Each structure stands twice: as structure tokens, then as C-alpha cells.
Amino acid sequence: xxxxxxxxxxxxxxxxxxxxxxxxxxxxxxxxxxxxxxxxxxxxxxxxxxxxxxxxxxxxxxxxxxxxxxxxxxxxxxxxxxxxxxxxxxxxxxxxxxxxxxxxxxxxxxxxxxxxxxxxxxxxxxxxxxxxxxxxxxxxxxxxxxxxxxxxxxxxxxxxxxxxxxxxxxxxxxxxxxxxxxxxxxxxxxxxxxxxxxxxxxxxxxxxxxxxxxxxxxxxxxxxxxxxxxxxxxxxxxxxxxxxxxxxxxxxxxxxxxxxxxxxxxxxxxxxxxxxxxxxxxxxxxxxxxxxxxxxxxxxxxxxxxxxxxxxxxxxxxxxxxxxxxxxxxxxxxxxxxxxxxxxxxxxxxxxxxxxxxxxxxxxxxxxxxxxxxxxxxxxxxxxxxxxxxxxxxxxxxxxxxxxxxxxxxxxxxxxxxxxxxxxxxxxxxxxxxxxxxxxxxxxxxxxxxxxxxxxxxxxxxxxxxxxxxxxxxxxx
Numbered sequence: 001x002x003x004x005x006x007x008x009x010x011x012x013x014x015x016x017x018x019x020x021x022x023x024x025x026x027x028x029x030x031x032x033x034x035x036x037x038x039x040x041x042x043x044x045x046x047x048x049x050x051x052x053x054x055x056x057x058x059x060x061x062x063x064x065x066x067x068x069x070x071x072x073x074x075x076x077x078x079x080x081x082x083x084x085x086x087x088x089x090x091x092x093x094x095x096x097x098x099x100x101x102x103x104x105x106x107x108x109x110x111x112x113x114x115x116x117x118x119x120x121x122x123x124x125x126x127x128x129x130x131x132x133x134x135x136x137x138x139x140x141x142x143x144x145x146x147x148x149x150x151x152x153x154x155x156x157x158x159x160x161x162x163x164x165x166x167x168x169x170x171x172x173x174x175x176x177x178x179x180x181x182x183x184x185x186x187x188x189x190x191x192x193x194x195x196x197x198x199x200x201x202x203x204x205x206x207x208x209x210x211x212x213x214x215x216x217x218x219x220x221x222x223x224x225x226x227x228x229x230x231x232x233x234x235x236x237x238x239x240x241x242x243x244x245x246x247x248x249x250x251x252x253x254x255x256x257x258x259x260x261x262x263x264x265x266x267x268x269x270x271x272x273x274x275x276x277x278x279x280x281x282x283x284x285x286x287x288x289x290x291x292x293x294x295x296x297x298x299x300x301x302x303x304x305x306x307x308x309x310x311x312x313x314x315x316x317x318x319x320x321x322x323x324x325x326x327x328x329x330x331x332x333x334x335x336x337x338x339x340x341x342x343x344x345x346x347x348x349x350x351x352x353x354x355x356x357x358x359x360x361x362x363x364x365x366x367x368x369x370x371x372x373x374x375x376x377x378x379x380x381x382x383x384x385x386x387x388x389x390x391x392x393x394x395x396x397x398x399x400x401x402x403x404x405x406x407x408x409x410x411x412x413x414x415x416x417x418x419x420x421x422x423x424x425x426x427x428x429x430x431x432x433x434x435x436x437x438x439x440x441x442x443x444x445x446x447x448x449x450x451x452x453x454x455x456x457x458x459x460x461x462x463x464x465x466x467x468x469x470x471x472x473x474x475x476x477x
Contacts, residue, residue, distance in 0.1 A: 006128075006159045006447050009213070012397075012435035017042040018058040019399060019432070021069030023415045026050050026391045029377025032369075034415060040069050042397040045214065045434040049393055060437065066405030067429055068415050070372070071389045072140025072163070072398025074379035075337050075345050077249070077288045077309035080130025080153065081123075081146055082111040083340025084460050089473045091317055103255070106472050114463045115149040122459040127156035129456025132449045133343040135162055135439050138428040140398040141379065141388065143167055143249060143286065143337075145222045148201040154209045158217055160446065161438045163388075163398060167222035167249050168205055170198040170237055172230040195233040199240065206244070216434055218246070220286075225251035226271040227258045231278055238280045247284050247383055249309070250275070253297065254289040272297035281306055286382055288337070291315060291322045298330035307382040308332050310374075311339035312355045313348055324374070325356030325365035335382060336374045344425040345375060346402070353420055368420040401430035403442075 024038040041049040041058070054063075090102055115123065127150070134142050141163035146153050148168035157164035172195060206219045221241035223229040229237075229250075241248045253259055253271045262271045272293055275281050283305035290308050293301070301308065308327045315322035327334040338348050349371045356366030380389035387396045404415060406427055412418035431439035438445060463469055 009159070009161050009436060009446070013044050015044065015060070015435065016048075016055070016058040017060040017062070017397070017432070017435060017437070018055050019062045019067075019069055019401065019430070020054070020064065021067050021401070022065055023068040023404070024050060024391060025068070025070050025372070025376070025416075028390055028392055029373065029380050029386075032373075032377070032390075038069075040391060040399065042399075042432070042435045045397050047391060047393055047395045047397050050391060062401070062430060062437075062440075064403070064429065066403060068402040068404050068419060069391065070400045070402065071376040071391050072396075072431070072433060073138050073345050073375045073400045074141040074335070074389060075134060075137075075139040075343075075375065076141070076143040076165070076286055076335055076379055076382065077311055077337030077339055078130075078134065078142050078144050078343065079107075079146065079340035080134070080144060081114065081126055081150055081340075082107040083314075084126060084130065084456070085110045085114060085463055085469075087460075089464075093318075103251075110463060110469055110472060111147055111150075113466055113468055114460075115147050117463060117466065118459055120152060122462065123150055124152040124155055125452070125455035125459045127152045127456075128160065128452045130340070130343070131156045131160045131162055132444065132452050132456075135160065135431050135444065136428060136442070136449065137338070137343040137347075137425045138345045138400050138402070138431065139343075140400055140431055140433045141165075143220055143247070145169060145220075145224075145249060145288075148198060148205065151205060154205070154217060158209075158212055160444075161216075161433050161436050163396075163433050164217050165220045165247065165383075166205065166209065166217070167220040168198075168202050170195070170202060170221075170223045170233060171228050172233050173228060195230070195236060198233075199236060202237075203240075206246075210244075214434065220247045220249050222249050225254065225258065226274055227261045234275070234278050234280055238278070238282075242284065247286060248280070248282075249286040249288065250280075252287040252290050253292040256292055259292045270294060270297050272300055276300060276304065284384070286335075288339075289315075289322065290327070291320065295330070298327065298332055302331045306332065307378070308334045309337045310334050310352060311337050311341070311348070313351045314339040314341040316351065316355060317341070321355060321359050323356045323359040323366075324352040324371065325360045325362070328356075328366060328370060329360070333378055333381065334374060335378045336371065346419065346427065347424040349375065349420050350422070350424070368414075368417045371420050372416055397432060397435035399430070399432040400428065401432075403427050403429040
């Protein structure tokens, strides 16, 4: 398979863009307001002004009534590669063995198979397909954990223009699996061999990619999970990240098996207590899922200012509740991510609202403004980036523009409530990153998305054709 090259990204220095919004979510995080009939003026890669009047001149004018201009939405927990492998194989309870997490029966083993089986061109095709889906789903930024043998994720993000934190995994075992009794485990590394190898790989990728394109591409430190990383690795990873000022992300309390395993290994500690014991919990940690965290865990995480990454739909497909409202009620800073499942960020917000309200039995939980903040301003705080997640002069020129004129969004009285309750990726009009128009009227501007998608899907089918994939998918219930 030959993967076609993509044209270099256009320069934005010295260029002015004017975007009209019938509604504009402006202001600093925590103090936003919806303004009516405003122009958002971009100069180069920065927001220059929010104005009531149309500028006298601009290099690019997007003047479409009915648009809701948002700060660029941030999807800070996603898996382009492994979730593509699981598509339509994990629904309806397929591929589950004795109710074990598919993380260890499908996602990790088959992503390892794919990384080894596919050529660099094929891996790039899958990565491109994922970034296409992220952009068309409305995300301007993504944090993407993946095996460190898939460096093509960086290439795809760099060439397609999305703001990207690549998070190459670190493991204390090269091939984590589920045990015979359904308890996830890993073999602790002898003399730190595996730990050192993964840290070396991470450092090499950091040297290659950190700060590319004016800082649009960067790295996050990503020890995979509490049950796949031993204490030495977790301490070393956190220390290295904090030395460099890189964010840290990890899967935390994502399964009952993980909680049981950590308790057995570490004197009855919960996964959150384990990380706190090691000094890993902190304001720079983005902890994914946390579904099996106790109330005491959440209080601890709040005290340490950890951010929880809530991904409700990927759990809902398994019949489990991952409620934004539970973390919100505990006072923990909470964001919403897609986990690679569907990658429709607006749809994920709608799912977060429904799951939360049903779980809490309270229509007031997981309010529309809180959920919109969870993919905008909350990300700026979690990453220590006040120039993101906001429409204010001087901030990065990252915008997500939603077409509110669609019949299924009409009529609407409150655009924020309508956005959360009724909108989805079909309503994404434009995505702008660093002042570059990447999506326009729902289509990629740089490349044919259909061709990239076809190439990526063909590579995934190659994985599905392998005997170990067929065996994994044959397990049902």
C-alpha cells in the first residue's frame, strides 16, 4: 500500500482571519459568556480581538449566520490505533472473556500485533485516519496515548495540523495479559531493563518531536496503568516529566481487576493511594477513567488537584456507568474525552449528560455549561496553558465552530443547552488550529478524507485477518 504525501501546512504569519459568530463563547475559563453577533479576529496564530464590527479587511472571512464559535475543543484522552482495532468487535459483549477487561484481551495484544505486522506506511495510514476522525469530530487538540512502536502518530498529527500531545506508553512488562482467573498482572522487570528501554524510547521521541511547529506538537509522559507499571518505573517517569515540565497521563482504576491487583500487591492500597504513595498524584496528572475509584480516592485526588478524564460512552457500551456527575460532585476537576470510541466530541458531551443525570437521578447534574467547560477551559488548567481553551485576545487561534442552523438544532433558546443536548459531529462547521483552517463546512481543507480513511481501514482489516485477532474476537461473553 502506498500512502500519498500531504501538502505542507500553510504558513499563517501575517495572515488575518475573521470569523463571524451568531454566538461566541468568549472570556477567560470560569468567566465565559455567550456573546451575540460578534467577529473573532485572528492574526497569525493568535486571537487579536472579539469585535462587534466586521473588520475592514482580512485574508480569510468566514461569514456564516447561525454559527456558534467556541474555543478549540480539547480531547485529552483518546486512542486512535487500539480502538480502531476494536471497532464493531467489542459491542454487545463480544470479545469478553469471563467479564475481563478487553484492555488485556483485545486492545493491548492486538495493538502490539498491529505495530509489528504493519509497515510504517500502513501504521501512518491508521494514524492519519484517526486524526481525520478527531478533526471532523470537532477537536482542535488531542492527547493520544499509544505504544511507543507507533511513532507515526506524531507524523500524522504534524502533517494534518491538529494540536497534539503524543503520549508513548511505558510498561514494566512487554506483553501485559489477563491471568487465568481474570486478574490483570504484569511481570516486574528484572534490574529495570524494560523500564529503562521505554524511558529511552520516550526520551528519543521527546528529542525528535517536542516543540515542533511552534509548540503545536509535544509529548506527555504516559505510564500505561497502575497494574502494568512497577514503582520504580512510575517514580522515574514522574520525575522525568516534572524535570521537563511535561504533563503526565495514566489509566487509573479502570477495572475491578486492576483495583484487586493493586490491593493484593501493595498492602491493600487502592490505585489512587498507590500513586500517592509514590508521589505521582499532582496537578500535572491526567488520570483516565477512575470508574472504580472510591469516595476516599476522589477526595484524595481533589486534594492533589488531579484531573479526571471521563469517557462515558466506551463504558456505556459494556453496560457500566462512568458518570461525569460523580467526579463533579466530589469536586475533582473533570474533562471529557472520547477514548478513541466514535471520536465525536460533541456526541460524547451529550452522552456524559445523559449518563450523569440518569446515574445521579438529578436533571441538574452535569450541566451544559459545566460539560462545555470540560472540553475547553478545564483543559487549559490541566495542561497549565492559559492560552488555550479560551477566546480572549492573545490566546492561541484555536476555534471550533458549530453550525446551529441545522434542522435538528432548531429552534433553540439557549445555544449552550442545545449544543450539549442535541448537537453532534455532523454539526461541526469549522476547526481552526494556530490560525489554520483545517475543517471548513464539515470537510478537511488539506486532503481528501475519504482516501485517508480507506487506506487506514485497509490496514486495520489486515490486523483483523490474523489468527490471534480472529481468536480474540471469537470469545463472546
